[in-house]
Amino acid sequence: xxxxxxxxxxxxxxxxxxxxxxxxxxxxxxxxxxxxxxxxxxxxxxxxxxxxxxxxxxxxxxxxxxxxxxxxxxxxxxxxxxxxxxxxxxxxxxxxxxxxxxxxxxxxxxxxxxxxxxxxxxxxxxxxxxxxxxxxxxxxxxxxxxxxxxxxxxxxxxxxxxxxxxxxxxxxxxxxxxxxxxxxxxxxxxxxxxxxxxxxxxxxxxxxxxxxxxxxxxxxxxxxxxxxxxxxxxxxxxxxxxxxxxxxxxxxxxxxxxxxxxxxxxxxxxxxxxxxxxxxxxxxxxxxxxxxxxxxxxxxxxxxxxxxxxxxxxxxxxxxxxxxxxxxxxxxxxxxxx
Amino acid sequence: xxxxxxxxxxxxxxxxxxxxxxxxxxxxxxxxxxxxxxxxxxxxxxxxxxxxxxxxxxxxxxxxxxxxxxxxxxxxxxxxxxxxxxxxxxxxxxxxxxxxxxxxxxxxxxxxxxxxxxxxxxxxxxxxxxxxxxxxxxxxxxxxxxxxxxxxxxxxxxxxxxxxxxxxxxxxxxxxxxxx
Ligand SMILES: Cc1cc2nc3c(=O)[nH]c(=O)nc-3n(C[C@H](O)[C@H](O)[C@H](O)COP(=O)(O)OP(=O)(O)OC[C@H]3O[C@@H](n4cnc5c(N)ncnc54)[C@H](O)[C@@H]3O)c2cc1C
Ligand code: SF4
Ligand code: FES
Ligand code: FES
Numbered sequence: 293x294x295x296x297x298x299x300x301x302x303x304x305x306x307x308x309x310x311x312x313x314x315x316x317x318x319x320x321x322x323x324x325x326x327x328x329x330x331x332x333x334x335x336x337x338x339x340x341x342x343x344x345x346x347x348x349x350x351x352x353x354x355x356x357x358x359x360x361x362x363x364x365x366x367x368x369x370x371x372x373x374x375x376x377x378x379x380x381x382x383x384x385x386x387x388x389x390x391x392x393x394x395x396x397x398x399x400x401x402x403x404x405x406x407x408x409x410x411x412x413x414x415x416x417x418x419x420x421x422x423x424x425x426x427x428x429x430x431x432x433x434x435x436x437x438x439x440x441x442x443x444x445x446x447x448x449x450x451x452x453x454x455x456x457x458x459x460x461x462x463x464x465x466x467x468x469x470x471x472x473x474x475x476x477x478x479x480x481x482x483x484x485x486x487x488x489x490x491x492x493x494x495x496x497x498x499x500x501x502x503x504x505x506x507x508x509x510x511x512x513x514x515x516x517x518x519x520x521x522x523x524x525x526x527x528x529x530x531x532x533x534x535x536x537x538x539x540x541x542x543x544x545x546x547x548x549x550x551x552x553x554x555x556x557x558x559x560x561x562x563x564x565x566x567x568x569x570x571x572x573x574x575x576x577x578x579x580x581x582x583x584x585x586x587x588x589x590x591x592x593x594x595x596x597x598x599x600x601x602x603x604x605x606x607x608x609x610x611x612x613x614x615x616x617x618x619x620x621x622x623x624x625x626x627x628x629x630x
Numbered sequence: 631x632x633x634x635x636x637x638x639x640x641x642x643x644x645x646x647x648x649x650x651x652x653x654x655x656x657x658x659x660x661x662x663x664x665x666x667x668x669x670x671x672x673x674x675x676x677x678x679x680x681x682x683x684x685x686x687x688x689x690x691x692x693x694x695x696x697x698x699x700x701x702x703x704x705x706x707x708x709x710x711x712x713x714x715x716x717x718x719x720x721x722x723x724x725x726x727x728x729x730x731x732x733x734x735x736x737x738x739x740x741x742x743x744x745x746x747x748x749x750x751x752x753x754x755x756x757x758x759x760x761x762x763x764x765x766x767x768x769x770x771x772x773x774x775x776x777x778x779x780x781x782x783x784x785x786x787x788x789x790x791x792x793x794x795x796x797x798x799x800x801x802x803x804x805x806x807x808x809x810x
Pocket of ligand 4: 748749750751752753754755785786787788789790
């Protein structure tokens with residue numbers, strides 16, 4: 293690992309200042325993504341500013357009928373919190389489908405949002421990569437791309453965002469609270485991660501010297517009709533090839549509200565307002581679910597190894613909507629697809 | 631012995647003046663013994679345990695969070711020590727496989743691993759055992775499926791999984807039928 297200096301400030305303002313003052317500085321929380329990338333020489337910070345001692349950021353609090361999750365709350369603490377289990381079971385299940393218990397004990401809410409892609413070329417400093425070194429090219433497009441994106445790609449990058457938690461947060465329409473040198477602001481979840489476009493080196497709309505302080509959940513938790521369906525090469529401890537977070541509000545057999553977010557298919561959790569509008573007010577039938585899936589995947593493009601994801605996503609969407617409508621969410625430990 | 635309290639906001643003090651890559655003095659309680667140590671910021675908890683403290687029970691498999699061989703308990707919770715910077719654990723309590731036995735008596739999980747023949751080469755075993763101790767403490771596993779899911783962070787290249795699950799079930803039953 294490269295040499296760097298380290299500090300652990302005791303106040304948010306101090307932490308922001310420390311990163312603002314040094315272009316080579318980065319925040320570190322659980323370290324489960326950053327330390328890994330530093331060992332591969334992909335991330336080369338000169339200074340690490342540990343956010344682990346910042347006061348008050350490790351709490352989950354009631355806020356305007358919803359919950360405010362501090363950035364330092366670990367993935368485990370969040371998934372097993374009784375309020376999350378009861379009111380936002382989608383979020384608990386998405387988190388528990390990701391990584392391993394050990395990693396979830398260390399990983400934080402803020403760090404999960406900012407974890408970087410698992411693209412093989414991004415990790416391999418012996419190859420070009422526009423995300424790692426802008427302008428060098430994207431070998432994945434004509435290379436090995438089994439885990440890559442099928443939606444919202446650009447000619448510069450076809451990487452995916454690997455988080456499961458973020459897919460649930462997108463469906464729940466969370467907001468991200470951040471503090472920077474100019475003060476505080478909040479970012480709608482849909483605006484937090486970005487598509488690669490011309491600048492795949494930028495994953496999010498967060499500035500480098502802004503710190504995530506919390507994630508806010510709105511009151512509506514969809515605790516009755518929800519599912520997180522994650523499909524992968526290994527049944528546990530593996531990233532999603534395709535995942536679907538589906539939540540519904542039902543009135544009898546009629547869908548009143550529908551939200552769908554896809555993981556493993558794009559540079560950010562993927563939502564499609566047209567497909568959600570199509571579901572709203574309609575019947576909860578497989579035909580209608582298939583129509584929604586077709587709409588979402590209309591613009592999908594395969595790059596060879598990952599072309600199977602288009603059909604996989606189509607079926608996963610239909611299956612997830614069926615699970616959510618029936619109120620039979622996919623179990624986390626039992627791997628049979630319900 | 632001087633103590634660095636684990637108070638939030640108290641940074642580990644750089645010990646080499648103004649050098650930009652100063653070493654830090656940290657205090658760790660490892661297997662019940664408090665130690666004050668100098669660490670470089672880039673030293674992982676795993677390397678500190680193995681190289682500086684000669685506690686080589688904890689293994690380095692992948693060094694990237696992908697195998698679980700390095701699992702230790704920090705403040706009672708199982709984590710991958712290969713991805714934790716030692717300096718960030720100032721003030722913490724660390725338990726490794728060497729610290730599980732009490733007065734010459736094996737921890738129930740260690741005893742169960744022997745009784746159920748839950749290892750072959752043994753390389754993954756310290757991590758499996760620390761992970762299982764963490765799992766029992768967490769109390770979320772109620773059956774074999776849930777044990778498998780919640781032990782999935784520990785890879786066994788020899789494929790001793792069936793006996794590992796049996797050992798954990800045994801330890802769970804001994805702890806009173808519940809997972810706690
Ligand atoms: C083997 C393995 C398997 C995994 N499998 C999965 C999986 O299946 N699903 C899944 O979702 N994830 C998975 N993960 C990823 C894991 O969820 C992330 O590594 C973790 O969530 C990152 O959190 P952290 O606190 O450790 O972040 P860190 O590594 O500390 O930081 C990550 C990034 O966030 C920044 N950062 C951290 N906190 C803040 C803050 N408060 N404000 C501003 N910036 C901040 C850091 O600067 C850094 O750039 C896996 C990881 C590993 C190693
Ligand atoms: S897909 Fe993106 S991250 Fe992967 S090689 Fe191409 S530019 Fe790099
Ligand atoms: S050595 Fe830490 S997980 Fe493999
Ligand atoms: S016993 Fe050999 S790796 Fe598990």
